[in-house]
Amino acid sequence: MPSAETIGLVAAVTVASAVEVVEALTIVLAMGITRGWRSALAGALVALVALAALTLAAGLSLGAYVSESLLQFVIGALLLVFGLQWLRKAMLRSAGLKAIHDEDRIFAEEREAARAAASRRRFGIDGFGFVVAFKGVLLEGVEVIFIVITFGIGAANRGVPHAMALAAAGAAVAALVVVAAGAVLRRPLAMVPENAMKYAVALLLSSFGLFWVVEGIGFFGPAGESLQWPGGTAALPVILLVWIVVSQATVALLRGLGRGRREGIAP
C-alpha cells in the first residue's frame, strides 16, 4: 500500500505537469496551424533537448554539492512560495476577481499574432513559428522540471522509495496523455478543467512546501537536525485539510469584498 506521501507526490507532479503541458500545447498548436507544423515541431523538439540537458545538469549538481537538510529547506521554501502564488491566483479566480485562464482565448491571440508576423524562412523553417514554439515549450517545461526535481528530491529525502523515478513518471504520463489528446483533436484542450486543476495543485504544493520547509528549518538550529511536526508524516493531510478550509473561507470573504465589481482588480 503506497504511503500518503507517495500518492501525494505522484498526484501533485502529474496534475501540475498536465497543466503546464496544456499551456505549451496551445502555443505549439497555434504555431503549427498558422506557420507550419515543421517549424512548430522543430522548435518544440529543440526545447525538449535543452530541457533534458538542464534536468541532467540540475539533478547532478543538486545531488552532489548540497547537503540533505539544507536541500529540504531550500526545496520546501521554493515549493511553498511557488504554491502560494498559485493558491493566491486560484482564490482570486474563484472569487471572480481575476480573469479565468482561457485556452481558447490564448490560442486565438497566438494565432492572430502568428498570422500578422512576417515570414522569414531559413533551411525550410519559419523563424517566427520555430522561436515561439521553442520559447513556449522551454518556459512551461522548466516549470515541469522544477516541480519534478523539487518533489522528487524532497520525497527522496523523506525516504519515499524511487521518489525521483515516480515524479518523472508522473510528468511523463501527463505529457503523453495531453499531447496525444492534442494530436487527435488538433485544437487547444479548453475542456480540461484547468482552473480547478491549478487550485488542486496549489493546495498540494503549498501543503508539501510548508511541511518540508518547517522541517528543514531545523538545519539552522544548534543541533542542525530537522524539526518534527506533531504526528510526523500524519501532519501532511491535516495541513492539506487546513489549506482547503482556509482558502475556501478566503474565497467567501473575497466574494463579499468584490460584490458589484466582478473582474480585473488583480494582475
Added chain:
Amino acid sequence: MSWARAIFRFFYDLVIGDSWPVAAGVGAILAAGVAGLRLGAAPGAALAVALGAAVIVALPAIVLAEARAALTRDRD
C-alpha cells in the same frame, strides 16, 4: 546580457510572481522561525505548528489586503 535578464525575469515570475508581499511574508516568517529556533523559544514540535499557522494565516491576510487596496483604488 539579455539572456541573463530573461533568466532573472523567468525565475522572478516563477517565485515572486504577481505578488511580492507573499514571498516577503514567507521570508519574514522563516527568518523569525530561525531566530526562535536559535533562541530556544519553544520546543521543536510547538515551533513547527506556530510557523505553519503563521504561514496559513499570512496568505489570506495578504490576499484580502491586496484586494481591499485594489478595490479602493478602483473606486477613487
